[in-house]
Amino acid sequence: MKKxxxxxxxxxxxxxxDINNYNQGLNYYQNHQYKEAYPIVLEEAxxxxxxxxxxxxxxxxxxxxxxxxxxxxxxxxxxxxxxxxYILNQENNESNSSDISTKIEEQMSGSIQKGLQLIFSxxxxxxxxxxxxxxxxxxxxxxxxPYDVNYLNxxxxxxxxxxxxxxQYFHENLPSKYxxxxxxxxxxxxxxxxxxxxxxxxxxxxxxxxxxxxxxxxSDSAPFRxxxxxxxxxxxxxxxxxxxxxxxxxxxxxxxxHQSNGQDGxxxxxxxxxxxxxxxxFENLFLKAQAWYRIPEDKKGEDFYTGVNPDASGDxxxxxxxxxxxxxIHLKYLYGQNQFGLMLRNNLKTDxxxxxxxxxxxxxxxxxxxxxxxxxxxxxxxxxxxDYDRSVTKVSFGFxxxxxxx
Numbered sequence: 453m454k455k456x457x458x459x460x461x462x463x464x465x466x467x468x469x470d471i472n473n474y475n476q477g478l479n480y481y482q483n484h485q486y487k488e489a490y491p492i493v494l495e496e497a498x499x500x501x502x503x504x505x506x507x508x509x510x511x512x513x514x515x516x517x518x519x520x521x522x523x524x525x526x527x528x529x530x531x532x533x534x535x536x537x538y539i540l541n542q543e544n545n546e547s548n549s550s551d552i553s554t555k556i557e558e559q560m561s562g563s564i565q566k567g568l569q570l571i572f573s574x575x576x577x578x579x580x581x582x583x584x585x586x587x588x589x590x591x592x593x594x595x596x597x598p599y600d601v602n603y604l605n606x607x608x609x610x611x612x613x614x615x616x617x618x619x620q621y622f623h624e625n626l627p628s629k630y631x632x633x634x635x636x637x638x639x640x641x642x643x644x645x646x647x648x649x650x651x652x653x654x655x656x657x658x659x660x661x662x663x664x665x666x667x668x669x670x671s672d673s674a675p676f677r678x679x680x681x682x683x684x685x686x687x688x689x690x691x692x693x694x695x696x697x698x699x700x701x702x703x704x705x706x707x708x709x710h711q712s713n714g715q716d717g718x719x720x721x722x723x724x725x726x727x728x729x730x731x732x733x734f735e736n737l738f739l740k741a742q743a744w745y746r747i748p749e750d751k752k753g754e755d756f757y758t759g760v761n762p763d764a765s766g767d768x769x770x771x772x773x774x775x776x777x778x779x780x781i782h783l784k785y786l787y788g789q790n791q792f793g794l795m796l797r798n799n800l801k802t803d804x805x806x807x808x809x810x811x812x813x814x815x816x817x818x819x820x821x822x823x824x825x826x827x828x829x830x831x832x833x834x835x836x837x838x839d840y841d842r843s844v845t846k847v848s849f850g851f852x853x854x855x856x857x858x
Contacts, residue, residue: 619719663679679714740781775799808834
């Protein structure tokens, strides 16, 4: 576990690099002193600074401090995005537009956007406050963004039947297992950026919410076997150019995360964590190293463990760290249009060693730009909160509607 913690803390040492010259250029640019910014930005762009290359392209495109030149703008836009060719190659083949940013904006529109515009065109928008709100509905999508993988797996098979858990202590005459090994699993995960550059670090502060559901659809009564809710708030700080070039570190992130299953009595599971994550890229390989600290909770009273008081307040799962440890590592690799993922988690104990591994794969559906085939294999502890202390082996297959690089 110490290696994961040190790996996550390493970016704080790297962020101390001297970047005064380029920062001065950025200050010039942000203050619209483009003539002063141009030589600094140009020098950094030639060194391979992708941010500087993008700024230089923008200056050529709009004539900020220099003469407009669409050809040079196109050249520097392409140069700035060369490391992301797996995203842009298809779009570049479809269009000869010299404005990459316009092209991305057009991609975000499309037939659905046009349909919404037709619907809202029926509304009276002569008053400016009405027009402003309608424009948000059509163009801004409330500022909500996908966060983790959003998927629906209609086929989700476990090698063993799932245990039934009850809110009450005494349940001798009730069934101990669910009927089917097969169920439906899906996840919804969204984030909402709240602020940018509040502290002068080019940082984003965001809220996120993830909900994961396991649904016994193939049973007679089709109950929801388990639902996990995970709201969080975090700050994301992008790495400086020198740090990126030295270590391939892209950003660090830290925040607070709550996770619970919304149940009561003896079915209740929950914990609160502070987490620190670092994000790295090595060409088509993406790495996320994450460490967390569980916020301690008071122990439940003895009347809970003897079955007298199922609603006693306190820690629902005091031994959860023995099974889920103190961090995890995520790897993503892009091969053509395929994405392969690997998650590793371990408590790093020599005695009672426990952990989990997940392998997943996704590839675009035919003629679809934002829907994917999605499959994953999970083995180990912590697949869901209700069974955090039970080893599960599971294979699932279905569709993803967003796949993350980290």
